[in-house]
Amino acid sequence: MTFRLLVNETRRVIADAVSSMGCQVPDFSISEPPKEFGDLSCNIAFQLAKQLRRRPFEIATQIINIHLKPYLEAHPESLILSVEPHQAGYINFRVNYQRLASNTLREALQNPRYGYPDVGKGLHTIIEHTSVNPNKALHVGHMRNAILGDTLHRIMKATNHHVTVLNYVDDSGLQVADIVVALKFAGFAAKPPDGVKFDQYCGELYVKINDIYESNPLLAEKRKLVLQNIEEGKSELAAFASEITRRILEEQLITCWRMKVRYDLLNFESQIVVSQMWARSFELLKKSGLAVFETEGKNRGCWVIKAHEGGEDDKVLVRSDGTATYMAKDIPYAAWKLGLVEDPFSYFRFTVQWDGSTLWATTLDKKADDSIQGNPNFNSGEQVITIIDSRQARLQKIISWVLSQLTGGSHNQNQNQNHRYYHLGYEAVTLSSETAKSLGMDIGDKQFMHMSGRKGLFVNADYIMDNLRSKAHEEVKTRNPSWPDEHVQRTAEEIAISAIRYNMVRQDLDKIITFDIKESLSLEGDTGPYLQYAYARSQRILEKSANPAVYNPSFGMEEQFAALISEYEVTLVKEIARLDMVVEEAAKSLSPKSVARYAYSLATVFNLFYEKVPVLKESDSDIMRARLALVKAFGLTLRNAMALIGVTPLEKM
RNA sequence: GGGCCCAUAGUUCAGCUUGGAUAGAAUGGCUGCCUGCGGAGCAGUUGGUCGAGGGUUCGAGUCCCUCUGGGCCCGCCA
Structure with missing residues (x-):
């Protein structure tokens, strides 16, 4: 919190100074300079140089002498200690470090929600993620989606958004029919071999049956029959299909929960289809003039969304035979999310998840409704x-545009702040040349290969987690030979999950992740376990300190924080002070990676402190107490950052 | 043909939204540091025409344009 206070004060003081000089206040930045120049730095003098036709250094000097120094004299309570001009033209500030340390550490020690600013003010935020077709097991590409979505959910929740997480289940498509054909008509065993999960088994059948279609037109015919049955929804085949998708879905959820991902609601496509939501949405589109009936041209007889910007084509919504296209089917769901169509669903408790929360599911059976008490308000x-x-x-952009038209706002200008539909896109996870080779694909000179569920070219999510766990198991075992195996297993699993979660969020969304099985096994350097290790180290210090009460803030030891003056302590305090600004930025720009970056940086700064500054071996007991408080505050801060990215704090590892 | 994204050290990536002080990590290679609060760590060293060219600017990895290379998208499929 306090770093924000410092930045705010600095910004305000400078703006006041400039406007009292009779100048327009231009855009300017407050940033952290290389440390020899101070704690904060401002470029205002550069920005004014043109307007005033003077050298930046002169302007900086004037602002400081005439405005900033008198301000500091008049405000001894300021967080700013001193201010200096630099030849280059910067205005450099030094922070009142004792004040910063005492404010920061007190807050970090006392507030369990330290670093979680109220950005959302309770704004109802719906996040949809995962949404894997229920015909196969998750692969590493799905992991990126689920982990990204879950991390975002954690960040939004921490910043006081009222978050609802949806997982969309497309249970009525061709991919489902394929599994039914394989099990009913192609002679594959109904049960997977021992040790193979049902979703994984079906994923294999999906590959095989698609291969078989090419040489067996009879089965291809069966596929059409099955699809028809599924869509009509009454037959025994349809019941079988829904039984299969439910079983696959349950297996998929086990994998997701293993990654510490959770949801609030499952939406089933089949129910959206029969709920009449499409018909209602279509009425809305017609009424608003967004859907246009074509009487000539290549789309004659279709309802289309007209192109609204360059490079786009008209988009067919309803074919000339009256059926809705894929994109059209997404519109009612999106409209439902925003509450633009009446909610046709009842809700029932599907199951309880790993974190104790209830996972709900939609149903059209009113008698099955569990939501009468305390309506969950999912949409x-x-x-x-x-x-x-x-x-x-491309499709999401059109949907988003259509919805912005329906809510009466211009999407681009965010005129309607209360109904906003965002597509958060991310680049693919591809396989490295080495990993592709291990799956039997030689890709020559290419750097990577796209995965394909249908061709069987993918790396299974559970396989990766198992691999990581066994690697972590070895490491834990050698470091803790006396631990019972069950405890080693549990710890190894936590390390594995943290490693993969960190790995999936640490880079930017628009970067392709080239997944390499061997590289993914790293537990050193810029990884999840690095965070866990720094945390465990801090906890060992606290555990071994003779009197745990020494870091209790109620002892009135704030003045002692002034003893934390080595560069390592100062850097650590300043890093701790940054968390809430990082989290705010992450929530506003939907940027999970910023939190991962920060957590890594915080852990690095602590490891440096750990290396250079003795705590338990310090002879001055006041200084030791202050350092213990710093270690405690660090642990709490890192823990809060890790919680947002789903990296588990471990006491020992 | 049209649209979107990417290009920074051998490799994987920060930094670009909001231009500013010597471009940072990790990993790999080499070298040190455990009778010391946990060596999954720390330190040193190696390694960069920030894809190319132009422009704007006092100042460009960052903004604009062009080009090159790579990826994705553009159906009355889903």
Whole structure:
């Protein structure tokens, strides 16, 4: 909190100074300079140089002498200690470090929600992620989606958004029919071999049956029959299909929960289809003039969305035979998320998840409704974020535009702040040349290969987690030979999950992740376990300190924080002070990676402190107490940052 | 043909939204540091025409334009 206070004060003081000089206040930045120049730095003099036709250094000197120094004299309570001009033209500030340390550490020690600013003010935010077709097991590409979505959910929740997480289940498509054909008509065993999860088994059948279609037109015919049955929804085949998708879905959820991902609601496509939501949405589109019936041209007889910007084509919504296209089917769901159509669903408790929360599911059976007491209010989001890979960007852009028209705002100008639909896209996870080779694909000179579920070219999510766990198991075992194996297993699993979660969020969304099985096994350097290790180290110090009460803030030891003056302590305090600004930025710009970056940086700064500054071996007991408080505050801060990215704090590892 | 994204050290990436002080990590290679609060760590060293060219600016990795290379998208499929 306090770093923000410092920045705010600095910004305000400078703006006041400039306007009292009779100048227009231009855009200027407050940033952290290389440390020899101070704690904060301002470029205002550069920005004014042109307007005033004078050298930046002169301007900086004038601002300081005439305005800033008198301000500091008049305000001894300021967080700013001193201010200096630099030849180059910067205005450099030094912070009143004792004040910063005491404010920061007190806050970090006392506030369990330290670093979680109220950005959302309760804004209802709907996040959809995962949404894997229920015909296969998750692969590493799905992991990126689920982990990204879950991390975003954690960040939004921490910043006081009222978050609802949706997982969309497309249970009525061709991919589902394929599994039914494989099990019913192609002679594959109904049960997977021992040790193979049902979703994984079906994923294999999906590959095989698609191969078989090419040489067996009879089965291809069966596929059409099955699809028809599924869509009509009454037959025994349809019941079988829904049984299969439910079983696959349950297996997929086990994998997701293993990654510490959670949801609030499952939406089933089949129910959206029969709920009449499409018909209602279509009425809305017609009424608003967004859907246009074509009487001539290549789309004659279709309802289309007209192109509204360059480079786009008209988009067919309803074919000339009256059926809705794929994109059209997404509109009612999106409209439902925003509360633009009446909610046709009842809700029932599907199951309880790993974190104790209830996972709900939609149903059209009113008698099955569990939601009478305390209506969960899943839809009508004020802000809707849909996480799908960037290949869908074009369609999502159209949907987003259509919805912005329906809510009466201009999407681009955010005129309607209360109904916002965002597509959060991210680049693909591809396989490295080495990993592709291990799957039997030689890709020659290419750097990477795109995965394909249908061709069987993918790396299974559970396989990766198992691999990581066994690697972590070895490491834990050698370091803790006396631990019971069950405890080693549990710890190894936590390390594995943290490693993969960190790995999936640490880089930017628009960067392709080239997944390499061997590289993914790293537990050193810029990884999740690095954070856990720094945390565990801090906890060992606290555990070994003779009197745990020494870091209790109620001892009135704030003045003692002034003893934390080595550059390592100062750097650590300043890093701790930054968390809430980082989290705010992450929530506003939907940027999970910023939190990962920060956590890594915080852990690095602590490791440096750990190396250079003795705590338990310090002979001055006042200084030791202050350092213990710093270590405690660090641990709490890192823990809060790790919680946002789903990296588990471990006492020992 | 049209649209979107990427290009920074051998490799994987920060930094670009909001231009500013010697471009930072990790990893790999080489070298040190455990009778010391946990060596999953720390330190040193190696390694960069910030894809190319132009422009704007007092100042460009960052903004604009062009080009090159790579990826994705553009159906009355889903």
